[in-house]
Structures are given as structure tokens and as C-alpha cells.
Amino acid sequence: MTPTLISERAPAVAAPPADPRRRPRLADLGTPLLYAASLSTALVLAGLLIALVGQSPWDAASAMYDGSLADGAAIGQSIDQAAPLLLVAIGSVIAARAGIFNIGQEGQLLVGASVGAAIALFTPGPGPLVLILALLGAAVGGALWAAIAALLFYWRGVAVVISTLLLIFVANQAVSYAVNSPSLLREKAVAGQVTTSQTDMLAESVWLPRIGEYPDFNIGAGIFIALVLAVGTSVVLVRSRLGFRVRMLGLNPKAAHRAGVGAVLIGGGALLASGAFAGLAGGVMLTGSGHRMQDGFADNVGFDGLLVALVARDKPMLAVPVALFFGALRAGGGFLSATGVPRYIVAVVTALLVLATVFPAAYAEVRRRRTAGA
Amino acid sequence: MRPSPQASDTAVTTPDPRPRAGDDQPTAPSVLSAPIVQLLGIGKRFGAVRACEDVSLRVQAGEIHGLLGENGAGKSTLMKILLGLVVPDTGRILLRGEPATITDPSAAAAHGISMVHQHFSLVDRLSVWENVVLGDRGRVDRDRARTLVREVGRRYGLEVDPDACVEDLSTGQRQRVEIVKCLRRDPGVLILDEPTSVLTLEESRELFTVLRRVVADEGKAVILISHKLDEIVHATDRVTIMRQGRVVARRATADTDVRSLAREMVGRELSKWTAASAVGALDALIEPGTGEPTGGTALLDVREPAAAPAPDPRPPAGEVRLRISDAHASTTDRRPLLRGLTLEVRAGEILGLAGVEGNGQAALGDLLSSLLPLSAGRVEVCGAPVVAGRPGAMHAAGVGIVPEDRHVSGCVLDMSVAENLVLADLSSVTSKGLLSRRRMAARARQLIEEFEIATPSPDTPMRQLSGGNQQKVVLARELAAQPKVLVAAQPTRGLDIGAIEYMTERLHAAARSGIAVLLLSTELGEILTLSHRVAVIHRGAVVGEMDRADVDTERLGLLMGGQAA
Numbered sequence: 001m002t003p004t005l006i007s008e009r010a011p012a013v014a015a016p017p018a019d020p021r022r023r024p025r026l027a028d029l030g031t032p033l034l035y036a037a038s039l040s041t042a043l044v045l046a047g048l049l050i051a052l053v054g055q056s057p058w059d060a061a062s063a064m065y066d067g068s069l070a071d072g073a074a075i076g077q078s079i080d081q082a083a084p085l086l087l088v089a090i091g092s093v094i095a096a097r098a099g100i101f102n103i104g105q106e107g108q109l110l111v112g113a114s115v116g117a118a119i120a121l122f123t124p125g126p127g128p129l130v131l132i133l134a135l136l137g138a139a140v141g142g143a144l145w146a147a148i149a150a151l152l153f154y155w156r157g158v159a160v161v162i163s164t165l166l167l168i169f170v171a172n173q174a175v176s177y178a179v180n181s182p183s184l185l186r187e188k189a190v191a192g193q194v195t196t197s198q199t200d201m202l203a204e205s206v207w208l209p210r211i212g213e214y215p216d217f218n219i220g221a222g223i224f225i226a227l228v229l230a231v232g233t234s235v236v237l238v239r240s241r242l243g244f245r246v247r248m249l250g251l252n253p254k255a256a257h258r259a260g261v262g263a264v265l266i267g268g269g270a271l272l273a274s275g276a277f278a279g280l281a282g283g284v285m286l287t288g289s290g291h292r293m294q295d296g297f298a299d300n301v302g303f304d305g306l307l308v309a310l311v312a313r314d315k316p317m318l319a320v321p322v323a324l325f326f327g328a329l330r331a332g333g334g335f336l337s338a339t340g341v342p343r344y345i346v347a348v349v350t351a352l353l354v355l356a357t358v359f360p361a362a363y364a365e366v367r368r369r370r371t372a373g374a
Numbered sequence: 375m376r377p378s379p380q381a382s383d384t385a386v387t388t389p390d391p392r393p394r395a396g397d398d399q400p401t402a403p404s405v406l407s408a409p410i411v412q413l414l415g416i417g418k419r420f421g422a423v424r425a426c427e428d429v430s431l432r433v434q435a436g437e438i439h440g441l442l443g444e445n446g447a448g449k450s451t452l453m454k455i456l457l458g459l460v461v462p463d464t465g466r467i468l469l470r471g472e473p474a475t476i477t478d479p480s481a482a483a484a485h486g487i488s489m490v491h492q493h494f495s496l497v498d499r500l501s502v503w504e505n506v507v508l509g510d511r512g513r514v515d516r517d518r519a520r521t522l523v524r525e526v527g528r529r530y531g532l533e534v535d536p537d538a539c540v541e542d543l544s545t546g547q548r549q550r551v552e553i554v555k556c557l558r559r560d561p562g563v564l565i566l567d568e569p570t571s572v573l574t575l576e577e578s579r580e581l582f583t584v585l586r587r588v589v590a591d592e593g594k595a596v597i598l599i600s601h602k603l604d605e606i607v608h609a610t611d612r613v614t615i616m617r618q619g620r621v622v623a624r625r626a627t628a629d630t631d632v633r634s635l636a637r638e639m640v641g642r643e644l645s646k647w648t649a650a651s652a653v654g655a656l657d658a659l660i661e662p663g664t665g666e667p668t669g670g671t672a673l674l675d676v677r678e679p680a681a682a683p684a685p686d687p688r689p690p691a692g693e694v695r696l697r698i699s700d701a702h703a704s705t706t707d708r709r710p711l712l713r714g715l716t717l718e719v720r721a722g723e724i725l726g727l728a729g730v731e732g733n734g735q736a737a738l739g740d741l742l743s744s745l746l747p748l749s750a751g752r753v754e755v756c757g758a759p760v761v762a763g764r765p766g767a768m769h770a771a772g773v774g775i776v777p778e779d780r781h782v783s784g785c786v787l788d789m790s791v792a793e794n795l796v797l798a799d800l801s802s803v804t805s806k807g808l809l810s811r812r813r814m815a816a817r818a819r820q821l822i823e824e825f826e827i828a829t830p831s832p833d834t835p836m837r838q839l840s841g842g843n844q845q846k847v848v849l850a851r852e853l854a855a856q857p858k859v860l861v862a863a864q865p866t867r868g869l870d871i872g873a874i875e876y877m878t879e880r881l882h883a884a885a886r887s888g889i890a891v892l893l894l895s896t897e898l899g900e901i902l903t904l905s906h907r908v909a910v911i912h913r914g915a916v917v918g919e920m921d922r923a924d925v926d927t928e929r930l931g932l933l934m935g936g937q938a939a
């Protein structure tokens with residue numbers, strides 16, 4: 001034995017360049033099985049939780065079903081919930097494909113919705129025109145909020161993950177201030193009524209049109225906007241020159257730079273686009289369902305949309321069914337809390353189900369990164 | 375025995391090719407007949423591609439075993455199977471006669487098998503010693519790790535500063551780190567997948583001189599994959615030759631020579647000049663056309679150079695296509711990269727830029743890839759100034775480049791071969807902002823055929839191609855684009871000798887068609903084979919220039935060493 005070379009126990013080998021065909025052991029289960037396993041784990045845990053607070057898991061399950069799938073109205077609810085999720089997800093996909101991790105959709109959505117609310121409330125004109133302006137304004141608002149992160153990154157090198165996340169808190173405060181200031185968005189006092197911290201209700205003429213008949217199946221136009229944009233984004237990413245450049249930037253920034261893809265222009269553009277989609281999602285929520293801004297308006301749609309993109313592995317078309325599933329979860333969860341299960345338990349239950357769907361994808365991603373080597 | 379530091383020091387001074395025939399190494403006493411590694415009937419398919427088919431390989435303890443074959447022959451795949459990175463479809467592995475199942479690299483490591491991969495797997499932001507101990511379990515002992523890096527480096531002639539950040543290292547130094555990382559584990563079986571494509575001749579000589587002794591004395595084994603045939607001839611005891619996933623020949627190195635190895639590998643004869651550059655035999659190149667090559671180059675009379683492409687008579691000087699004047703640039707932490715580099719390349723000529731690795735070649739490549747801004751000086755293409763560092767500026771001005779490390783800026787591994795064959799030239803396959811799949815596929819198919827790129831289809835991800843075929847994709851794209859200036863940095867890195875021959879012809883054809891070609895290479899042989907004019911780069915500046923006809927190696931050597939001559 002030579003003195004120069006240590007011979008210890010077998011040293012672990014550093015992440016070797018992997019063969020994509022090599023599967024890790026847990027994943028040998030196969031993807032469908034992995035999904036089944038993680039979903040049933042989540043269901044069991046959720047059932048236990050509900051039983052713990054003294055409710056019947058079966059009743060809860062049927063409430064979830066009633067709220068999301070049982071009849072036309074419930075299905076419409078699920079679809080309505082899916083629309084903003086899908087919009088947020090498409091935006092996240094665009095940024096991720098360009099190699100940028102925007103996780104501040106929640107804030108961009110809020111800011112977008114507030115801009116949309118301001119336009120919808122204070123712009124005179126024919127309803128449809130104001131509606132369109134409000135939606136566009138929402139998109140611009142979201143984009144501008146993301147632009148702050150873009151600026152910080154390309155000018156000062158602040159990581160996008162951090163700045164977008166922190167900007168959520170700033171957005172929360174700013175929007176909360178706006179809806180609390182009578183000079184800004186707070187609802188106008190009517191004699192004899194106390195005002196609360198919310199905006200006025202939008203005029204009915206600027207609501208997103210609905211299709212179908214209440215109380216049967218009816219859905220807002222938001223989902224159509226989202227679907228059209230999902231298809232468009234997919235085509236642009238896969239088929240267009242611009243999409244090619246975005247993907248190239250995400251996959252190899254140096255090769256992209258040489259080929260003339262400016263990181264600031266294309267990368268910054270992708271970040272702004274993802275902000276615009278989040279803002280638009282806020283606009284759709286505002287004009288499509290709530291019709292007014294109030295505290296807690298965003299309701300985690302930004303984060304859930306991010307998860308939709310994660311589960312859909314950054315594929316816009318795959319995001320459609322995933323968004324519908326998440327929408328159904330949210331609709332079912334809303335119904336469940338109406339049946340007397342405490343809200344926080346509903347939140348935990350939906351979170352568990354979301355986790356269960358995210359887990360297989362996240363697990364595969366982690367494995368891929370770990371084995372892909374440097 | 376324990377090779378002392380002195381022993382390896384002497385090795386430095388005598389890198390002579392061992393005269394050997396019959397003086398076969400006595401195998402270490404403990405392992406008499408059972409081969410240390412035995413692969414039996416290994417088969418592996420990737421979809422429709424048969425990477426390995428019924429491959430058997432025997433490696434005895436105490437030998438250096440060469441594995442030869444064209445690009446895409448299945449060499450890397452076979453070794454990844456031995457390392458547990460690829461699961462074979464059929465076949466068995468025996469280690470010292472015992473059947474073994476190797477499911478992952480840590481199992482291989484437990485068996486003492488270790489591999490230096492064809493492509494780097496270092497973490498740029500970490501220091502050398504951190505990279506070396508990366509993946510170890512337990513406590514990290516910094517001082518011990520640094521001492522270890524130094525000691526292994528000294529012993530094998532691969533010295534590298536343990537505290538340097540990998541980001542700042544030249545390609546050759548990175549390669550040293552990769553090898554040190556492997557060697558320090560003191561593996562019983564060491565697999566080297568084209569480890570020397572970026573090492574200098576001296577470095578690789580020294581490495582193999584030491585390895586040879588260690589291997590023989592300690593009953594270890596080395597499997598060496600290389601496209602440099604002279605290295606194979608000098609370093610190995612036996613060779614196994616693969617073609618299209620099958621073993622086509624097994625030879626004792628002593629009974630063979632470069633010429634027959636080349637023939638068996640490619641299945642045809644090669645031109646003299648190709649062979650010369652492939653084996654890096656300088657003498658044959660220094661005086662072209664003056665009768666018999668001298669000394670040890672007798673093995674080169676492969677085919678009379680009737681069709682030998684090189685060196686063309688110096689073409690009539692065209693207009694200056696690329697002019698770099700007094701270029702200065704430094705890294706972000708202010709280490710100078712270029713110090714007043716001045717250079718002119720004319721239409722229709724090949725200017726070879728010779729120099730020792732790490733003297734600014736990488737920076738020059740980056741500059742011409744728009745990846746490096748200048749702090750002073752200017753770049754002109756066809757007389758018009760180009761802003762250095764602005765995205766796409768060089769490409770837009772008509773500078774094509776085959777970069778030194780194809781994975782860094784030469785290709786996008788997670789895009790398809792067809793997409794990689796366009797990359798920057800999207801305009802030819804776009805209309806109204808939409809890409810035409812059809813035109814992209816047609817173009818890809820044409821280039822794949824023209825450059826003999828081995829790929830199952832144009833839609834295969836680049837990542838799945840063999841190393842040499844990835845290089846061909848980059849070359850094909852850049853040559854086909856008909857740029858005004860073509861920069862080729864180590865263009866033949868990783869290519870088999872057949873492909874080198876083709877590339878040589880293509881580069882000449884490019885020059886003939888009026889392209890100004892700048893060739894960056896650390897291999898003098900390559901420079902001399904290809905260039906019309908030779909310039910020398912040293913410490914970030916061009917220190918001398920001469921016509922190909924006036925080259926004398928002594929002066930070149932002095933210039934490369936930094937002595938004005």
C-alpha cells in the first residue's frame with residue numbers, strides 16, 4: 001500500500017453522469033403506482049385528521065365530491081376555480097422554460113387584480129371595453145410587479161427566487177393599504193352604513209360573461225381565456241422562433257448568448273410575461289367571481305398555480321388537466337368548509353391532496369437532478 | 375513496492391516509449407490467471423441502437439488495456455456498464471473470476487472500480503480539493519484533502535493547485551483534476567475515457583509511465599479509451615477494437631502498429647496526413663514533400679499522399695476578414711486573460727494559433743463567441759467593428775465558432791440533434807416567426823449524412839449521442855453555415871481518425887472557398903497539418919508569426935515557452 005493514497009471504506013461516488021434509463025429504486029414502482037401510493041397515503045392522513053376533530057371522514061369525502069363533481073353547478077365551480085390556476089401556471093411555465101424561477105405569482109396576482117379593480121371602478125365607458133381594459137391593466141400590473149424583480153436581478157444580481165418571494169409580502173401590504181384607504185380603493189361610504197376594508201362591487205357590466213344557466217351548469221369566460229392562452233403558449237414555445245430562443249436560454253445560457261439571445265431581453269421578458277399571466281389571473285378572479293377586492297383575495301391561487309406548473313412538468317398543455325384537478329380540489333374544499341369542518345382542517349386536507357399529486361413529480365425531478373451530474 | 379516520490383521524478387525525465395515485445399509484465403503473484411475484469415457477452419440496446427452486442431472483454435491484473443473504436447462504437451457505454459451506470463440487457467461481469475452484479479457506481483467503487491468520464495463532471499464554483507472529496511461520506515478534512523491532491527498530483531505528474539477554483543482552471547487543468555479525483559481512491563481498476571484529449575503529450579506520457587509501473591507492481595489494471603493511436607501503442611499491453619457495438623479484434627500491442635490499428639478500427643485505409651496528425655508525429659509534418667519521413671515515422675507510409683490535402687500552397691492573400699487589435703480583457707476578479715492580443719486572419723487562409731494550453735486560447739474563443747467583453751482594444755470583421763460581449767454580435771457579424779468545450783457553449787444537450795444543427799441560424803428555417811419542422815428535419819438529415827453523424831434520428835436529444843458524434847454536430851453546424859470567419863478550437867477533440875480525416879478536408883475546403891479560418895489547438899501536429907500560417911500565443915498575446923513553409927519547431931517551441939526568438 002502506498003502512503004500517498006488513502007484507502008478508506010469504499011467512498012461514495014460523486015454524482016456521476018447518469019444514464020436516463022437507470023431508474024432509482026423507489027421509482028421502480030412506476031409512475032402510476034407512485035401516484036396511487038402517495039394519493040392513498042394522503043387520503044388516509046386526511047381521514048384521520050377529520051376523524052380527530054370529531055367529524056366523519058365519509059361525510060367529508062362526500063362533501064368534497066358534492067362540491068366539485070356531483071352536479072353541473074359543482075363542475076362549473078371546479079372549472080371556475082381552474083381558470084386562474086391555469087393562467088398562473090402558464091406564466092410559471094414560460095419563466096421556468098427560460099431558466100427563471102418566479103415564485104412570486106401570489107403577489108403579482110394581487111397587484112394585477114388591484115390595477116384591474118381600479119380601472120374597472122373608475123373608468124367610464126361601455127362595459128365590455130372597460131372589462132377588456134381592466135383585464136389588460138391587470139396583466140400589465142402583474143408584469144410591472146415582476147419587473148421589479150427583473151430589474152433587481154439584471155441590475156444588481158439579486159436572485160429572482162428571493163426577490164419575487166419577498167415582493168409577495170410587499171404586495172400584500174400595498175394592496176391592503178389601498179383597500180383600506182378611502183382615497184384609494186376602499187368602498188365608498190353610503191349614508192347609514194359602515195364601510196369595511198374592501199372595494200366597491202364592480203358594476204355588473206364589467207363582469208366576465210357567464211355561460212350556462214344558474215343554478216345548473218354554468219361557467220365564467222375565464223376558462224376560455226386561459227385555454228386559448230395555454231394553446232397559444234404551447235405553440236409559441238414549441239413551434240416559434242421566439243420559443244426556441246426562450247428554451248435555448250433556459251437550457252444553456254452561454255450557447256444562447258452566443259446565438260444572440262440576450263438574457264436581459266428574453267429572460268427578463270419571460271419573467272415579465274409570467275408576471276403578466278399572474279396579473280391576468282387576478283383580473284379574471286376579480287371580474288369573474290369575487291367582483292371586488294378584499295383581504296385574502298389571492299387565497300393561495302398564486303402558489304397553487306405554481307404547483308400546477310410543477311406537476312405539469314412545465315408543459316402548457318399538460319397544465320390544463322392538472323389545473324382542472326386542482327380546481328376541483330379547491331371547489332370541493334370550499335364546500336367542505338361550508339359543512340362545518342373547521343377551515344384550517346379543510347386547508348390541511350386540500351394541502352395534503354395537493355402534496356400527494358406534487359410528490360411523484362417532485363420526486364422524479366429531484367432524482368433527475370441528483371443523477372444528472374454536473 | 376512503494377514508488378517513492380523520487381521514482382516518479384525520474385519518470386518525468388524519461389518518457390521514452392518502452393521498447394517492448396515479449397517482456398510481458400509479470401502478473402502480480404496473488405492473482406495468477408483469473409482476469410481482474412471479465413465482461414462476457416454484454417449486450418445493450420438504446421431503442422433501435424445497438425450500443426453493445428455480445429461484447430466480451432478480458433483485462434488481466436497488471437495490464438493497461440486499450441479500448442479502441444470509432445465514434446459511437448460503444449466504448450463509453452461498455453465502460454458505463456462496468457461502472458454500474460448503465461444496466462446491460464444481456465451478459466455477465468466477473469471480477470477476479472467471481473460473478474459480480476454492479477448496480478450503481480458506489481457498488482463499483484466498493485469493488486475498486488473507478489472511472490474518469492469523457493465529459494467533465496466538476497462543480498465550477500468549488501475549489502479543486504472540494505471537488506476531489508465531493509461525494510465522500512463523513513467528515514471532510516480540509517488539510518488532508520489538500521495534501522492528498524498535492525501528493526497524487528506529484529506522483530502522477532498531474533500537479534494542480536488544490537485551492538484554485540475550478541471555474542478559473544484551463545481545460546487541461548480540469549482534466550488533471552478529474553484524473554486526480556479518480557486516482558486518489560487508489561482504484562484497483564481504473565477506467566480512463568479519453569483522458570488525454572486535452573493533456574499535452576508530455577503530461578500523458580508521464581501519466582502513463584507512472585501508471586504502468588503502479589499497475590504492474592500492485593496488480594492493478596487500467597482500461598484506456600483513446601483516439602490517439604500512438605498513445606495506445608505506447609501505453610497499452612493489449613487492445614480490444616470495437617466497431618458498431620461489436621468486438622472486431624483483440625491484439626497484443628507489441629504485435630501491432632498504428633497503421634494496422636487504424637485499419638482495423640475504421641475498416642479502411644487512411645491518408646498519410648490524417649494518420650500523421652492522428653499520431654501526432656511531428657517530423658513527418660515539418661518538411662512536407664521532401665521524401666522519406668525520418669526516424670520513427672516509418673509507420674506513417676500509409677498511403678501515398680496523392681490526394682493528401684495538406685498543406686496547400688499558400689493561397690494568394692485575400693482581404694483581412696478578422697482583425698483583433700490590442701485586445702485586453704480580464705476576469706471579473708481582475709486576472710488578466712488577454713494582454714494586448716493582436717491578430718489578423720485573411721480570407722482563404724488557415725491561421726494556426728499554437729501555444730501551451732491556458733495561455734489565452736480559451737479567452738480568445740470566448741471573445742469570438744461574444745462571451746467575453748474587452749476592456750481595451752477592438753475586433754473587426756470584414757472591416758466593420760464588432761462590439762465584444764454583446765449577445766450574438768460575433769455571430770451576426772459572420773464569425774462561426776467550434777468552441778473548445780462543446781458542452782459549454784457549443785450545443786444544448788437537452789435539445790434535439792436537429793435543433794442543435796440550427797441553433798443560431800434560425801432564419802433559414804423560419805417563416806413568419808414559426809419554425810418549419812420540415813425544413814429543419816431536411817437540413818438535419820442532410821448534415822447527418824454528410825458528416826456521418828451516428829444518431830438514431832434527427833429528433834434524438836443531443837445528450838444521447840456519443841462524445842465524438844456531439845463534436846461532429848457542432849462542426850457540421852458551423853461548417854455548413856458558411857461564415858465569413860471560422861474559428862475552430864480543438865476541432866478534432868474526441869473524433870476518431872476517420873472523422874479527423876474528413877474534418878481536415880472540410881477545413882481546407884472552407885479555406886479554399888474563401889473563408890478565413892482561425893485554428894486554435896494545443897496540438898502542434900494538428901496546427902502543422904492544417905495551417906498556412908502559424909502564430910504563437912503566450913500569456914494572452916501573440917508573440918510570433920511565421921509562414922507554414924518557414925516553420926522550425928525549435929523556434930516554435932521557444933516562442934511557446936515565452937522566449938522571444
Ligand SMILES: Nc1ncnc2c1ncn2[C@@H]1O[C@H](COP(=O)(O)OP(=O)(O)OP(=O)(O)O)[C@@H](O)[C@H]1O
Pocket residue numbers: 019020021420423424425443444445446447448449450451452492828829830838839840841842843868
Ligand atoms: N443514453 C443513451 N440513450 C440512447 N442512446 C445512447 C445513449 N448512450 C449512448 N447511446 C448510443 O449508443 C452508441 C454508443 O455510444 P458510446 O457513447 O458508447 O460511443 P463511444 O464508443 O464512446 O463513442 P465516442 O468515441 O464518440 O465517445 C451511440 O450510437 C449513442 O448514440
Ligand SMILES: [Mg+2]
Pocket residue numbers: 449450451492567840841842
Ligand atoms: Mg465515448
